[in-house]
Amino acid sequence: MNVGLVIVSHSSKIAEGICDLAREMAGDVPLVAAGGLDDDSGVPLIGTSFEKVLEAISTADQGAGVVLLTDLGSAVMTAEMALEFIDSDQRLRVRLARAALVEGTVAAAVEAQSGADVDTVTRAAETAIVALDPTELEPFVSHAAAAPGEGGSQSSTDGKPVEAAWELPNPMGLHARPAATLARMMSELDVEVTVNGVDAKSVMLLMSLGLGQGKVLTASAAGPDAQKAIDQIGAEVASGFGEL
Amino acid sequence: MVEGSTSTLTTEWVVAWLRESARVVSENRQYLIDLDRAIGDADHGENLDRGFTAVVKKLDDGTHPATPGAVLKLAAMTLMSSVGGAAGPLYGTALLRAATSLGDTEAIGPDDVAGLLTAARDGIVARGKAESGDKTMVDAWTPAAEAAGTAAMAGASVAEVLAAAANAANAGAAATEPLIARKGRASYLGERSAGHLDPGAVSSGLILQAAADAAGAQE
Numbered sequence: 001m002n003v004g005l006v007i008v009s010h011s012s013k014i015a016e017g018i019c020d021l022a023r024e025m026a027g028d029v030p031l032v033a034a035g036g037l038d039d040d041s042g043v044p045l046i047g048t049s050f051e052k053v054l055e056a057i058s059t060a061d062q063g064a065g066v067v068l069l070t071d072l073g074s075a076v077m078t079a080e081m082a083l084e085f086i087d088s089d090q091r092l093r094v095r096l097a098r099a100a101l102v103e104g105t106v107a108a109a110v111e112a113q114s115g116a117d118v119d120t121v122t123r124a125a126e127t128a129i130v131a132l133d134p135t136e137l138e139p140f141v142s143h144a145a146a147a148p149g150e151g152g153s154q155s156s157t158d159g160k161p162v163e164a165a166w167e168l169p170n171p172m173g174l175h176a177r178p179a180a181t182l183a184r185m186m187s188e189l190d191v192e193v194t195v196n197g198v199d200a201k202s203v204m205l206l207m208s209l210g211l212g213q214g215k216v217l218t219a220s221a222a223g224p225d226a227q228k229a230i231d232q233i234g235a236e237v238a239s240g241f242g243e244l
Numbered sequence: 245m246v247e248g249s250t251s252t253l254t255t256e257w258v259v260a261w262l263r264e265s266a267r268v269v270s271e272n273r274q275y276l277i278d279l280d281r282a283i284g285d286a287d288h289g290e291n292l293d294r295g296f297t298a299v300v301k302k303l304d305d306g307t308h309p310a311t312p313g314a315v316l317k318l319a320a321m322t323l324m325s326s327v328g329g330a331a332g333p334l335y336g337t338a339l340l341r342a343a344t345s346l347g348d349t350e351a352i353g354p355d356d357v358a359g360l361l362t363a364a365r366d367g368i369v370a371r372g373k374a375e376s377g378d379k380t381m382v383d384a385w386t387p388a389a390e391a392a393g394t395a396a397m398a399g400a401s402v403a404e405v406l407a408a409a410a411n412a413a414n415a416g417a418a419a420t421e422p423l424i425a426r427k428g429r430a431s432y433l434g435e436r437s438a439g440h441l442d443p444g445a446v447s448s449g450l451i452l453q454a455a456a457d458a459a460g461a462q463e
Binding site: 037039040045046047048049050051072073074077078080081 | 285287291294298324325326327328329330331332333334336337371372428429
């Protein structure tokens with residue numbers, strides 16, 4: 001049973017398009033579009049519909065809860081109204097995410113696909129980054145040659161970060177599922193950890209790196225669980241995220 | 245006009261208010277569209293006209309609920325499902341809160357009028373999270389609710405309370421012209437939103453004027 005997502009947009013095309021996009025990475029997640037408004041004769045209009053949102057929530061809720069993601073202005077207000085009208089039992093498992101619609105939905109869908117609970121899915125949506133600096137996506141890794149495929153690491157008794165680098169062995173590289181796995185593992189640790197310069201607790205940022213097979217993943221961790229974090233990442237990479 | 249402060253309004257006033265709102269919104273449909281085209285997405289007139297047309301259709305469908313509060317709630321739900329733009333949840337919330345403030349009341353006195361307008365204003369503020377001066381509906385509703393409260397305290401009749409609210413709303417709407425929008429679609433325009441009336445404040449003035457006219461016409 002997965003958390004469901006409801007996409008509230010002024011445009012039915014936007015809502016449906018985002019569901020299509022997210023479905024590619026999250027086949028088991030109930031993704032329900034609540035876009036646009038139908039006039040009396042069923043002609044689609046730009047706008048948001050309270051009724052559509054209520055219906056979508058009930059369709060998306062399989063018992064694990066629902067996260068609503070919205071576009072502009074009235075979509076937010078319509079979603080808020082719907083939350084005031086659903087019964088109080090269901091209300092406990094429905095969240096309205098303050099997130100960028102496309103990025104937030106994809107991040108939430110990937111998280112929901114992994115079986116995460118409604119609050120974790122909401123957090124994934126809300127921490128998905130809107131604007132990415134392309135120069136940060138493929139950082140120059142000066143020490144890449146030092147450790148490809150090996151995972152050399154150093155200890156962190158003096159508070160210095162623990163670092164390691166690996167070459168990705170699996171054909172799909174760091175795609176959505178492993179990104180979600182890594183981010184979830186790191187979120188459970190007491191650690192500040194980056195992968196190729198981005199926050200390793202963010203599914204979206206990990207995915208945005210676009211690290212394919214043969215690319216070098218460099219992790220840097222600091223904090224009480226730093227070594228544990230590096231060990232876990234290393235084990236995941238070595239097993240090709242379970243895909244080898 | 246209503247004579248004396250003991251006169252009260254009934255469900256018939258609510259129905260007349262909603263019908264008059266539909267009429268003036270329809271009459272000003274193009275005006276509201278033009279205002280919204282200048283600083284928004286040009287749909288305010290069309291959306292409100294569609295919403296109030298749907299409300300009138302519900303009223304025409306035969307028996308409407310008996311109490312003023314229940315009729316306001318019916319109108320609120322209808323607007324929320326048919327307007328489409330921000331005005332749907334905003335006016336929907338306003339009328340819902342107004343309905344709640346009335347409860348099962350069948351005879352609406354001056355204090356009730358001030359109370360329902362204040363509840364409606366609070367609903368709009370809660371839903372839209374706008375403050376006075378943000379160039380929104382709040383700039384019409386806040387002076388309207390305050391004027392209604394002052395008039396009711398001074399012992400005015402229900403019709404006088406509504407007239408005070410309408411006048412204040414229209415003045416508030418007119419005063420939105422120089423403001424820079426800080427909420428809603430117009431806020432994307434920043435300084436370019438100055439020099440235009442806020443369509444939501446203008447429609448609020450029309451709807452509150454309709455409330456006053458319906459009370460004046462009821463006697």
